[in-house]
Amino acid sequence: MSFNKLPLEPLYEKIEELKPKFIERLSKAVSIKSVSGDESLRPNVVEMSAFLVNELTNLGFEDIQLKDLGIQPPPVNDPELRLPPIVLGRYGNDSKKKTVLVYGHYDVQPASKEDGWSTEPFELVQVEDILYGRGSTDDKGPVMGWLNVIQAHRELGWELPVNLLVCFEGMEESGSLGLDDLIAKEAKNYFKNVDTVCISDNYWLGTTKPVLTYGLRGCNYYQIAINGPGADLHSGVFGGCVAEPMTDLIKIMSQLVDGKGKILIPGVYDMVAPVTEEENSLYDDIDFSVEELNAASGSNTALHQTKQDILKHRWRFPSLSLHGIEGAFSGGGAKTVIPAKVIGKFSIRTVPDIDSGKLDELVINYINKLFKDLSSPNTIKAELIHDGNYWVSNPFNDSFTAALYATQHVWNMKPDFTREGGSIPITLTFEQQLGTDVLLLPMGRGDDGAHSINEKLNIPNYINGCKTLGSYLHYYGKFESNK
Amino acid sequence: MSFNKLPLEPLYEKIEELKPKFIERLSKAVSIKSVSGDESLRPNVVEMSAFLVNELTNLGFEDIQLKDLGIQPPPVNDPELRLPPIVLGRYGNDSKKKTVLVYGHYDVQPASKEDGWSTEPFELVQVEDILYGRGSTDDKGPVMGWLNVIQAHRELGWELPVNLLVCFEGMEESGSLGLDDLIAKEAKNYFKNVDTVCISDNYWLGTTKPVLTYGLRGCNYYQIAINGPGADLHSGVFGGCVAEPMTDLIKIMSQLVDGKGKILIPGVYDMVAPVTEEENSLYDDIDFSVEELNAASGSNTALHQTKQDILKHRWRFPSLSLHGIEGAFSGGGAKTVIPAKVIGKFSIRTVPDIDSGKLDELVINYINKLFKDLSSPNTIKAELIHDGNYWVSNPFNDSFTAALYATQHVWNMKPDFTREGGSIPITLTFEQQLGTDVLLLPMGRGDDGAHSINEKLNIPNYINGCKTLGSYLHYYGKFESNK
Ligand SMILES: [Zn+2]
Ligand SMILES: [Zn+2]
Ligand SMILES: [Zn+2]
Ligand SMILES: [Zn+2]
Known part of the structure; x- marks a missing residue:
């Protein structure tokens, strides 16, 4: 299937129209202090799962389940402390459609004004076209993004082109305790018809060009x-x-x-593995420079000076x-x-x-x-x-191709195909347990400060991100089923 | 002057007779929790200085002074915290006699039962002929030793053969704050006629043979x-x-x-400095073995296997x-x-x-x-x-020779002349500021556990130690004045 634009303009217009409501939704999510690493805030993490259940219910999701993961293993201060539940939900169950599982996490990193934040971290504050707040980009923005996509379809009276499953966890920032077991257990149950998995929990390489991520180091x-x-x-x-x-x-x-x-x-x-010539050429187009590395490290201590060398040493x-x-x-x-x-x-x-x-x-x-x-x-x-272990996907499979078309359609440019130097262990778990492809489709920019002070999400990324997630479902739905 | 035994038997008998009183004196001292490193116990350190003033007064010391050292410099919790005073006292002021300055410290290391002590650390507990308690050997035993020597002389109606000055500090375990300045200030005043300085604040090399210490590494x-x-x-x-x-x-x-x-x-x-042949031979007599090093380190990780090699690598x-x-x-x-x-x-x-x-x-x-x-x-x-800096003294000077005779007389054996691997900075300060010799004349054994749990002082070391300190004053008094 080559890139032929699908008629998605009404969806994009609807998303633009709903922008205030989408920001309001993210604002509510950010205001819940769902810090998984702070035992005293565990009730807030649980409150966040209830918020999601309420949203999913209002949006017409079915078979919503709160998966209890039991007591949190030591070390803990409170030996009775329960893990926050994993939230599962299903939108559509048409055996003629393909099924996309989306994963996100509703817990966040700790944050307090004293750390040096310019604004209250648990209050979504808009300054020009930037939304500041803990969790804005990691990972409440993308999680709200999926909900926003469903809302837009419902208000348009559009059918979803695929069946959508959601899996939202509340312990990602604290080692994803219990998640591997849950995935293993549900692989042949809740997740049994999944065709592909899409995770939006990483970031663009820079600040101007969207990326699709197909590899992680171990x-x-x-x-x-x-x-x-x-x-x-x-x-x-x-x-x-x-x-x-x-x-x-x-x-x-x-x-x-x-x-x-x-x-x-x-x-x-x-x-x-030796770098092939084909692979070598992939690095040429990528939008990156040694200046960006130096800015990120806060020093002039780069070991390599060309874009190609830097990226290869980071990724492969x-x-x-x-x-x-x-x-x-x-x-x-x-x-x-x-x-x-x-x-x-x-x-x-x-x-x-x-x-x-x-x-x-x-x-x-x-x-x-x-x-x-x-x-x-x-x-x-x-x-x-x-x-x-490391993870590398085929960046030319249906899921990546659908994401490529969606990005081209929304952003009017080809995304960079990137890898990352760090690991996202859940990627490998999904791939192995479900036997499906996994796509990493980030929403935020490289300078969002996911685990730092003044975490932010640019409104164009949030809104175009929603359009991209929605478009991805449409393009992916056009592919022949492989099953 | 060669070794001719002085008629000190009455002194030794008196010290034996007073043994219960001397243990009682040490017991009182140990019961005062004068931990200089614990700000909350600072009043107890000050109480210990008052205890010493009371003892010195009762023993007929004159010109007793409590030298205030002002506010303790940061880092401290309480910015108003005052340093404990230095206690000075003088016994005798006869210009025909030589003057010996003795230094000791009345503060101790922290200790609590929970650290693993077998007994209450701030209670002097006798088990067979061993006295257990924090400060028993470091440094309350030796400090009481000097008081005991005076008491024995008074009860015998004996004159002291020298003028004795005492300088007792309360911050030794916490960096001796203020001591250097005090010594510099009093060098030409309180300490102006001092002929030699004797410090009893280190330990025998082993457990059976007394030592005199003439060197420290820097x-x-x-x-x-x-x-x-x-x-x-x-x-x-x-x-x-x-x-x-x-x-x-x-x-x-x-x-x-x-x-x-x-x-x-x-x-x-x-x-x-090259090892001279004369120096080389000094190591042969010393009572030490690689087994003792291994026992002390709790391992078989010695780098050298002969006594001579080990001691040279520790000392010189x-x-x-x-x-x-x-x-x-x-x-x-x-x-x-x-x-x-x-x-x-x-x-x-x-x-x-x-x-x-x-x-x-x-x-x-x-x-x-x-x-x-x-x-x-x-x-x-x-x-x-x-x-x-390192410190090395001439082990054949009058002060060392007097200590050698005293030890031979009391213990019936020649002491080992040792150095130490660690530093005792105050030694160098006294030597430089007063321009006198300094003698390190330890009372306790190598296994006393000065800074450990179950710190102890063997009663034979305490009582023979008192005899040795007293005898040292008598032998030293027989030397011609060098001034
Ligand atoms: Zn994340
Ligand atoms: Zn994160
Ligand atoms: Zn000491
Ligand atoms: Zn000490």
Whole structure:
């Protein structure tokens, strides 16, 4: 199917007409302090789920379910604390139509005026064409976006071109506790006819050009524990007399990555899929520059100077970061301690075709060999403490193509096809559990400040975002079913 | 003057007779919670100074002064908090006698039963011939020791062979705030006729043999601050794209010391005074073993296996310890942060003839050169943040010789002449400000646990310690005045 504009102008006009109502809807959502990381605000998170149920009911959703996820596992202050529910809803159930599952989260990051916000964080404040407020872009704006699309269709008297399922969770900012299990359980039940999954919970690369995101790096997080004396020692009494764990750890950590960002663990780069010529050319069109990287990092410390190099190192090459050391002196001032046990922390961002298990083997064996070469009387334990695989989709599948057409139609420009350096673990879970494609279709801009102070969503992004989500459903509905 | 036993048996008998009273005196002192590091206990520290004034008054001391040191400088919770006073007192003022200044401290380390004490820390509990309690050995035992010596002389009707000045401070465990200034101010006043200074605030090397301490290492404490991005970054988004300050810092820290404890900064060892043959032989007699080092460190991580090597590396060779990193991730678990600014901390223990200023130059230049070789876009600032010089005395001077005779007389054995790896800054202050010798004459054993739980003082050490302090005054009084 090639790009032929569908007759969506009435939908766009209706969305423009409803703009005040859509901003009002987002305003109500932002005013609910649904901070999942703050136990004392858990009732507000639950209130937010009730708000969604009410909205879904008014919009004619059916089979609305509040999935209880039970008690929140430790560490918690309140051992009886319940997880907020996952909200499920269905709009349309026509077996001749394809079914799109949309995921979003209704919880937000913490925020308080004292952190440096220019406005009240839990009040949606409009300044010119920008809406400020916690959750405006992450992720209440996109979640309201889906509701807005349904409202516009209803007011137009239009049928939806697909069946729509919604899955909204309330713990995304706190590790998505319970979500994986819920997806596994509902894969053959609530989610059984899903054709594709659309997630709007990431951002444009920059500020002027829409993007579709088809790849994410994975992350393998390691720690190196070195054990020496039975307790912390005084460096005056023991300095020069015992083998200090810090000395061993720093020696090992210094041999993991070089100052240019090159990983020094042999064999890692051998697993990285070569950049094809076709792929290489993808980077040329993308709207990005070293100035944007420097602005984002607040420094002139870029390791690469061309757009192509920067993006490849962010998206499709592995990287290794040294995060810190547990157990060593970490306060201000001077403390003359010889730490007895120190735990170095680092992680490797993974990309195709790095095999996670093989990587662990390379890393652990390399570290153990470095330690052996030190002939230290201390003991070592190097281990993986957390991993999440990379994700890469085919950017030419039906779902991406529908999103491409929708974006072209609404924004009058071709979106950039991007990857991201970080991970969104839920993407992989949906793909694997449902056996479907996943599309990342962001609404907000790269400078929205999702987890920072003065989080915002530009009104053009919110309103054109609604149009894009709606258009995506129409273009996607035109594809032949693959089933 | 060679060792001829003085007729001190009546003094020793009197001290044995007064043993219950001396334990009672120490018991009262321990019951006062004079913890200088806990602002809420400051009234108890002041109470302890009043207790001392009362004791000194009853014992016939004259010219007793409570030296007010003013407001405690920040950081403090209570900006009006006053420092505890320094207690000065004089016993005898005979211009024909020599004058000995004794220093001790009446404040103690914090302690609470919950830390794991077997007994109430602020209650002196006798179990067999051991007295348990916070401050028993550090430093209330030795301070009471000097009072006990005076009491014994008074009850015998003996004149003291020297003039005795006491200087007891209440902030030793909290950086001796105000003490240096007080000593400088009183050098030509209260302390003007002092011939020697005796400090009993360290410990035997082991548990069976008395020691006299004639050397302490110094300590130069450095930090290396590396500055990169404007704020902490997410390793998913920026990993592989920016020069990470942690990578640079770890590279530099890895080149300061090797796994065998050898300092890698060129030129440091060139400044170390060679070990003479005479000095070499001093180590042979000392009662120490690698097993004792291992027991003390709670591990088998000794870098050297012979007594001589261990003691030289503790006492008279420099050492370098990596203490930790400020600004990096230091908690438990996994955090995928790229720290924006990290500050590495390390210190070098110094010995004769290392020049502190020259050492700083070598260290800072070396670090700056290592950083330059990295060609990093980050910025560095390496600096000294604290230093204290080493101290070495002539162990054959009158004061040490008197202490040697006193120890031989009381303990029936020659003490070991030891140094210590750590620093006692006040030693150097007295030596420099008063222009006199300083003697370190410890009372307690190496396993007393000065800053640990279950701090203790063995009764034989307390009682023989009193005899030794008293005998020291008698032997020292026999030397010709040097003035
Ligand atoms: Zn989000
Ligand atoms: Zn978020
Ligand atoms: Zn002390
Ligand atoms: Zn102490």
